[in-house]
Amino acid sequence: MVTVLKEVDAVVVGMGWTGSILSRELTKAGLNVVGLERGGMRSPREDFAIPSIRDELKYSQRQELFQDSAMETVSLRHARSETALPMRRLGSFVPGTNVGGAGTHWNGATWRCLETDYVLKSHYTERYGRNFVPAEMTIQDFGVTYADLEPYYDKFEKLCGVSGQAGNLRGAKVDGGNFFEGPRSSEYPNKPLQRGLAGVLFEEATKKLGYHPFPQPSSNASAAYTNPEGAVMGECVYCGFCERFGCESNAKASPNVNVLSVLVHEPKFELRTHAYVKSLVYDRRAKRVKSVIYVDPRNGEEYEQPANIVILGAYVFNNVLLMLTAGIGQPYDPVTGRGVVGKNYCYQYTDAGVTAFFEDKENNPFMATGAFGTVVDDFNGDNFDHSQLGFIGGGHISAGLSDGRPIGTRALPPGTPRWGKDWKQATAKWYRRWFNVSGTACNYAHRENYLDLDPTYKDALGRPLIRITYNFKENDYKIGAFLSQKSAEIARAMNPTIVTEPRYRSGDYSAVPYQSTHNTGGTIMGADPATSVVNRYLQAWDAHNLFIMGASVFPQNQSYNPTGPLGALAYWSSNAITTQYLNNPGPLMHA
Amino acid sequence: MTEVKLGRRNFLKGAGAAAGAAGAAIATGLTACTPETATAAAPAEPQVWHTLNATEAAFIQAAVDTLIPADELTPSGSDVGLAVFIDRQLAGAFGNGARLYRQGPFLPGKPEHGYQLALTPREFFRVGIEATNEWTRKTYDGKDFDRLNEEQRIEAMKALEQGKPEFAGFRSSMFFDQLLQLTMEGFFADPIYGGNRDKVAWKMIGFPGLPASYREEIKTYFNKKYDAEPQSIADFS
Numbered sequence: 001m002v003t004v005l006k007e008v009d010a011v012v013v014g015m016g017w018t019g020s021i022l023s024r025e026l027t028k029a030g031l032n033v034v035g036l037e038r039g040g041m042r043s044p045r046e047d048f049a050i051p052s053i054r055d056e057l058k059y060s061q062r063q064e065l066f067q068d069s070a071m072e073t074v075s076l077r078h079a080r081s082e083t084a085l086p087m088r089r090l091g092s093f094v095p096g097t098n099v100g101g102a103g104t105h106w107n108g109a110t111w112r113c114l115e116t117d118y119v120l121k122s123h124y125t126e127r128y129g130r131n132f133v134p135a136e137m138t139i140q141d142f143g144v145t146y147a148d149l150e151p152y153y154d155k156f157e158k159l160c161g162v163s164g165q166a167g168n169l170r171g172a173k174v175d176g177g178n179f180f181e182g183p184r185s186s187e188y189p190n191k192p193l194q195r196g197l198a199g200v201l202f203e204e205a206t207k208k209l210g211y212h213p214f215p216q217p218s219s220n221a222s223a224a225y226t227n228p229e230g231a232v233m234g235e236c237v238y239c240g241f242c243e244r245f246g247c248e249s250n251a252k253a254s255p256n257v258n259v260l261s262v263l264v265h266e267p268k269f270e271l272r273t274h275a276y277v278k279s280l281v282y283d284r285r286a287k288r289v290k291s292v293i294y295v296d297p298r299n300g301e302e303y304e305q306p307a308n309i310v311i312l313g314a315y316v317f318n319n320v321l322l323m324l325t326a327g328i329g330q331p332y333d334p335v336t337g338r339g340v341v342g343k344n345y346c347y348q349y350t351d352a353g354v355t356a357f358f359e360d361k362e363n364n365p366f367m368a369t370g371a372f373g374t375v376v377d378d379f380n381g382d383n384f385d386h387s388q389l390g391f392i393g394g395g396h397i398s399a400g401l402s403d404g405r406p407i408g409t410r411a412l413p414p415g416t417p418r419w420g421k422d423w424k425q426a427t428a429k430w431y432r433r434w435f436n437v438s439g440t441a442c443n444y445a446h447r448e449n450y451l452d453l454d455p456t457y458k459d460a461l462g463r464p465l466i467r468i469t470y471n472f473k474e475n476d477y478k479i480g481a482f483l484s485q486k487s488a489e490i491a492r493a494m495n496p497t498i499v500t501e502p503r504y505r506s507g508d509y510s511a512v513p514y515q516s517t518h519n520t521g522g523t524i525m526g527a528d529p530a531t532s533v534v535n536r537y538l539q540a541w542d543a544h545n546l547f548i549m550g551a552s553v554f555p556q557n558q559s560y561n562p563t564g565p566l567g568a569l570a571y572w573s574s575n576a577i578t579t580q581y582l583n584n585p586g587p588l589m590h591a
Numbered sequence: 592m593t594e595v596k597l598g599r600r601n602f603l604k605g606a607g608a609a610a611g612a613a614g615a616a617i618a619t620g621l622t623a624c625t626p627e628t629a630t631a632a633a634p635a636e637p638q639v640w641h642t643l644n645a646t647e648a649a650f651i652q653a654a655v656d657t658l659i660p661a662d663e664l665t666p667s668g669s670d671v672g673l674a675v676f677i678d679r680q681l682a683g684a685f686g687n688g689a690r691l692y693r694q695g696p697f698l699p700g701k702p703e704h705g706y707q708l709a710l711t712p713r714e715f716f717r718v719g720i721e722a723t724n725e726w727t728r729k730t731y732d733g734k735d736f737d738r739l740n741e742e743q744r745i746e747a748m749k750a751l752e753q754g755k756p757e758f759a760g761f762r763s764s765m766f767f768d769q770l771l772q773l774t775m776e777g778f779f780a781d782p783i784y785g786g787n788r789d790k791v792a793w794k795m796i797g798f799p800g801l802p803a804s805y806r807e808e809i810k811t812y813f814n815k816k817y818d819a820e821p822q823s824i825a826d827f828s
Contacts, residue, residue, distance in 0.1 A: 050827065051824040051826075051828060052824060054800075054801035054824065055783075055824060056779075056780060057776055057780040061776055061780075062684075062689075068690055069690050069691070069692050070690050070691055070693065076703075076704060078701075078703070083698065085698060085704045085707055086694070087692070087705060088692040088705060088707065089691055089692070089706055091705050196813070197814050236806075237804035237805060238804075238806060238808075238809045239801070239802070239804065239805065240805075241801070362812075362816045362817070363814075364808075364809075364812055366798055366805075367805040367808060367812070367817070406779040406792065406793070407775060407780060410796075418752070418771060419657075419658040419748070419771060420657070420658065420660060420745065421660055424659070424660075424664050425664070427796060428664055428795050428796055431796035431798070432796070432797050456696065457694060458694065508701070508703050510702070510703035510705075511703060511704060511705050512702070512703065512705040
């Protein structure tokens with residue numbers, strides 16, 4: 001028995017970053033908006049209060065703020081010939097739930113993509129020739145450019161109070177910022193954060209080597225800040241409990257503090273928690289989504305919410321799941337290469353680097369914050385010549401620890417036992433005296449890496465799990481080897497007591513150790529409906545009133561953390577909806 | 592030292608028979624039976640196991656004492672509460688499979704798939720302890736793990752770590768990894784969970800626990816040792 005509710009102007013699925021931003025922008029345009037969140041309310045004052053929030057066991061090890069994998073997870077196989085098995089416990093990535101989503105427990109790294117990232121395929125083809133990109137590497141242009149998005153990046157950075165140093169102000173290079181970034185219309189809203197020992201040593205070493213170090217742009221506010229919505233952020237206190245935790249100082253930007261604190265007072269907005277969207281009702285003939293069906297997980301009751309506009313702002317896997325179960329768009333077929341939904345799933349290749357130990361230094365790893373690194377972009381994207389390298393893309397290399405929480409953040413010199421007396425001696429000696437220098441790579445789409453519906457395993461609502469067919473490919477292993485060598489070169493220039501051998505992943509992708517929550521693709525954007533699910537405005541080609549947000553629209557995964565780029569895209573799309581779509585509802589682009 | 596540990600186990604079983612249902616009294620005897628701890632300050636509360644049976648408790652205490660031996664840095668694993676920590680974790684939500692996707696079919700996977708067994712962590716530890724004791728009885732003259740001398744315990748733990756004993760259902764190294772993980776969690780977690788008693792592990796490494804702020808300290812302690820008495824959640828509550 002489904003209770004049919006009164007139609008609203010817009011319904012938004014998921015109350016993370018993108019759902020909150022779209023809800024805010026659509027209510028500003030005069031629409032009545034209902035926001036649906038599968039979890040409960042999370043308020044920093046109630047839920048992230050000191051001292052209880054600083055509990056590594058509860059929040060980091062026992063995963064208090066993450067999606068409950070007993071209810072919903074994904075399955076994984078490395079190739080089509082294998083049987084996928086469920087990720088029974090979250091490991092390599094940790095999606096969020098509840099109001100704010102993963103935006104409550106992220107680290108705060110807030111990047112802009114390079115100009116070339118948006119025109120990736122055409123850039124490599126133009127610079128290196130028609131056959132340079134291998135056929136099985138199914139990368140493509142976004143259909144939108146950096147210049148299109150710049151004002152919306154600016155808007156998102158001001159929303160989050162990002163701390164950073166401009167490297168390119170309206171075309172003029174600025175010392176100390178990212179030499180390789182595209183032109184910015186304004187400075188970051190906050191000055192860079194303080195740096196620790198790792199950042200200072202890394203800066204000296206990379207300058208000596210002729211590279212261009214800069215502070216990691218960060219949504220951890222370096223000073224108290226009031227954003228354009230009127231939301232107030234505190235100053236970061238470097239407590240070292242950032243990623244996996246909520247921020248008790250309101251110094252880490254979150255949907256809860258930076259958007260919803262204002263939006264909940266807006267009469268045109270209604271937030272419904274415990275509203276777990278199960279499916280979309282698709283009118284194939286009219287090419288529109290009529291309504292969404294959601295379940296109240298407290299009692300299992302189902303509701304149908306009709307809406308004129310539907311915004312998908314769930315995590316990557318749920319966006320794809322809702323599209324596949326509703327039958328919107330053609331599912332991707334890796335055999336023929338045809339179809340689009342589930343195509344170009346990408347993950348991320350991380351930790352290509354070394355650990356450096358310093359006998360005579362004090363790193364105080366516990367004085368840290370989430371996005372605390374000092375970075376070089378000299379080996380990212382196409383910032384360096386690829387003609388003789390045998391791979392495409394690269395990554396950013398950084399140094400620093402985002403925490404010194406002792407259950408999870410301990411490194412010991414190679415050959416040290418994992419327990420016993422010698423382990424204790426070494427742990428007492430080295431805990432405060434090491435950090436990593438490592439690269440975080442891009443991950444470019446491959447024909448054989450994709451998402452579809454698992455034939456066996458189901459979630460708590462009885463829907464199939466999303467099945468990931470994925471492995472790292474030759475391009476990834478080569479980038480990893482390259483970045484780890486560069487990282488080792490930088491680390492050695494700091495004169496550490498001990499530096500490990502360069503490490504990089506050489507085997508199959510593992511779902512077990514944490515790597516990054518930067519899953520992308522599955523509902524990718526582009527200029528051609530034959531190769532994309534949404535157009536340049538994030539409007540579904542096959543349902544003109546459906547707009548899909550988040551990293552599921554990235555055609556491939558650039559090395560940068562996705563929140564900055566997806567925040568910019570959310571503002572870009574909401575501008576298209578409010579200035580174009582509302583006046584003339586229908587496709588904003590024609591195939 | 593070896594004899595003392597042997598005595599602990601025998602005392603436990605003997606006291607159990609003699610004291611009947613007085614579980615709390617048995618366990619009090621357990622923590623107070625060694626000469627070192629008998630003369631030290633008695634624990635504030637009697638030792639009650641929430642889920643471990645006597646054999647399991649003896650195993651876990653011996654295991655955490657092997658993984659975290661007493662030395663000049665800290666007391667032994669059991670003396671800093673690690674057996675208590677593991678008992679509480681296995682008795683609670685984690686032990687009973689919270690956040691663990693438990694729908695079948697349960698098929699053998701690759702290591703890259705992670706945990707694929709139908710067992711909750713509590714059940715996994717029950718099976719793992721039984722299998723380890725069965726293996727030590729075969730290898731060490733009929734003795735359970737906790738009755739081995741220090742050298743044998745270290746040898747047995749290394750064998751487990753390397754996955755040498757053959758267990759039915761899963762690799763023995765997988766059990767070792769889970770045991771080590773819970774031990775380290777208990778050692779380094781906030782003392783409110785029963786381990787890391789007196790913040791010994793935090794003192795050992797120089798982790799200050801949870802201060803209010805490092806806004807100034809991040810500048811004033813640049814490349815300088817930060818010496819501060821560690822603070823627990825309980826200190827702020």
